[in-house]
Amino acid sequence: METGTDRTLPGRAVRCLVGGGDNVTERLWRIEVSDACIGSGMCLATAPGRFQLVGGYSEPVVADLAPGDESVIAAAELCPAGAIVVRDRDTGRKVTPTD
Amino acid sequence: MTTEVTTPVPQYPFGAVVALELHPRYEELRRTEPVTRVRMPYGGEAWLITGYPELKQFLADPRFSSLKATEPDTARVTPLPLRPGNLLSMDPPEHTRIRRVVAGAFTMRRVEQLKSRIKQVVDTQLNSMEQHGPPVDAVEYLAVPVPVMMICELFGIPYAQRHRFRGFSDIFVATTAFSAEDIDKSRDELENYLAEVVEQRRGQPAEDLATALLQAFEVENRLTANEMMRTGIGILMAGHETSLSMISNVLYLLLSRPELYAQLCADPELVPTAVEEMLRLIPLRSVGSFPRVATEDVEIGGVLIHAGDTVIFQRAAADRDERIFDDPDQVDLSRRENPHLGFGHGAHHCLGAPIARMELRLVLEGLVRRFPDLRLAVPAEEVPWKPGLIARCPAELSVAW
Numbered sequence: 001m002e003t004g005t006d007r008t009l010p011g012r013a014v015r016c017l018v019g020g021g022d023n024v025t026e027r028l029w030r031i032e033v034s035d036a037c038i039g040s041g042m043c044l045a046t047a048p049g050r051f052q053l054v055g056g057y058s059e060p061v062v063a064d065l066a067p068g069d070e071s072v073i074a075a076a077e078l079c080p081a082g083a084i085v086v087r088d089r090d091t092g093r094k095v096t097p098t099d
Numbered sequence: 100m101t102t103e104v105t106t107p108v109p110q111y112p113f114g115a116v117v118a119l120e121l122h123p124r125y126e127e128l129r130r131t132e133p134v135t136r137v138r139m140p141y142g143g144e145a146w147l148i149t150g151y152p153e154l155k156q157f158l159a160d161p162r163f164s165s166l167k168a169t170e171p172d173t174a175r176v177t178p179l180p181l182r183p184g185n186l187l188s189m190d191p192p193e194h195t196r197i198r199r200v201v202a203g204a205f206t207m208r209r210v211e212q213l214k215s216r217i218k219q220v221v222d223t224q225l226n227s228m229e230q231h232g233p234p235v236d237a238v239e240y241l242a243v244p245v246p247v248m249m250i251c252e253l254f255g256i257p258y259a260q261r262h263r264f265r266g267f268s269d270i271f272v273a274t275t276a277f278s279a280e281d282i283d284k285s286r287d288e289l290e291n292y293l294a295e296v297v298e299q300r301r302g303q304p305a306e307d308l309a310t311a312l313l314q315a316f317e318v319e320n321r322l323t324a325n326e327m328m329r330t331g332i333g334i335l336m337a338g339h340e341t342s343l344s345m346i347s348n349v350l351y352l353l354l355s356r357p358e359l360y361a362q363l364c365a366d367p368e369l370v371p372t373a374v375e376e377m378l379r380l381i382p383l384r385s386v387g388s389f390p391r392v393a394t395e396d397v398e399i400g401g402v403l404i405h406a407g408d409t410v411i412f413q414r415a416a417a418d419r420d421e422r423i424f425d426d427p428d429q430v431d432l433s434r435r436e437n438p439h440l441g442f443g444h445g446a447h448h449c450l451g452a453p454i455a456r457m458e459l460r461l462v463l464e465g466l467v468r469r470f471p472d473l474r475l476a477v478p479a480e481e482v483p484w485k486p487g488l489i490a491r492c493p494a495e496l497s498v499a500w
Contacts, residue, residue, distance in 0.1 A: 039444075040452075041159050044445070045159065045161065077202050078199060082207045082208060097206070
């Protein structure tokens with residue numbers, strides 16, 4: 001069992017886009033934070049620079065970004081309220097949550 | 100001739116812990132010096148944060164390290180420093196990696212799925228209470244079994260084996276002291292037992308934490324075997340003691356002020372906001388804890404904290420900050436604006452928060468519905484409290500109806 005020191009996380013989200021045969025470089029991700037946000041600040045801690053607290057609740061710093069930032073996927077997974085969704089900006093297909 | 104008067108750095112903790120009372124010194128400090136120096140029983144001086152904006156900033160700031168606070172010379176309240184190897188004593192990227200593995204078991208969606216199970220457990224316990232007749236110990240009948248059963252459900256411990264799990268966990272929740280050897284032995288046995296449970300998932304995956312852990316280790320190579328076990332036990336123990344204590348403390352507070360319990364019975368719709376108010380007001384931790392160490396100079400609340408300094412906080416003091424909360428010392432069961440920090444903030448925000456909220460709501464909803472004349476069976480001042488420096492909790496909470 002390989003338990004090396006390389007802890008690169010699998011880029012599951014990127015695989016979703018690539019698997020569709022799409023031209024990844026032309027797609028954008030859209031980050032959405034819903035009303036379910038409880039202001040835990042988890043997303044800021046997980047994806048520095050991608051989220052900000054406004055009036056105590058989270059908003060993306062920039063709503064549309066180039067795909068591939070694993071920290072944004074992590075933020076969506078770790079949100080205690082499940083308030084973060086990342087979609088393909090054009091198709092609306094969800095990139096997260098992955099379950 | 101002037102003499103310079105230097106205020107000596109005060110000794111911490113400030114005094115004995117009494118029931119759910121917050122030492123008045125915290126409030127004084129929050130008003131005058133929300134980031135202040137104290138002298139810890141071990142390891143020297145530390146910074147103590149008691150103000151809300153200061154605490155929130157601190158909790159969100161990645162320049163404070165939890166991992167560094169496991170070092171042997173960290174200023175601290177306990178003889179031994181924070182143990183390494185569990186989520187609370189980790190920093191990114193390890194922290195993020197491990198938390199992602201287990202986060203799936205704690206999503207709102209999963210908690211919703213568990214809701215009917217929690218409700219069943221609560222109803223069963225309330226039936227037991229009714230059957231037994233007053234008085235009963237609410238700690239024994241509610242505060243212990245509800246979280247324990249929920250942890251079993253979450254982890255995936257087979258229903259038929261729950262008594263076995265409870266056998267191990269009883270040592271950790273017992274109010275009488277066990278020797279360090281007993282506790283260590285119990286912990287080892289528990290670890291072996293959990294390894295068995297995880298092993299059972301091989302080839303029989305389920306939607307539970309045991310499967311998530313095994314999968315992460317074996318299939319996805321995201322955890323070492325050691326991390327898998329330590330994380331499992333860590334979650335088990337953390338989730339257990341905190342929920343147990345909070346359920347007991349909430350009941351203590353509401354029943355020691357009968358007008359509060361009556362208010363809730365008259366209007367059960369208030370239960371969710373009442374739970375948040377309890378989370379705001381109840382000082383769960385006996386003393387300020389969860390130390391972190393500054394990895395660079397950081398300014399908080401106008402105070403310069405130097406690299407290498409240890410910082411602790413008293414969350415319950417910050418959650419009574421008049422800069423944030425109107426009538427902060429009032430128990431307002433219908434309080435709407437309640438951005439309390441009871442579950443923390445930032446990367447270490449309580450993993451079990453959705454479950455804890457669910458448990459507290461369902462316990463209260465069940466009680467107010469079925470036991471509207473619930474009351475303490477002993478005077479509030481006679482309720483015994485568990486000794487120790489971790490979580491505040493009644494040792495026993497005798498109730499009648």
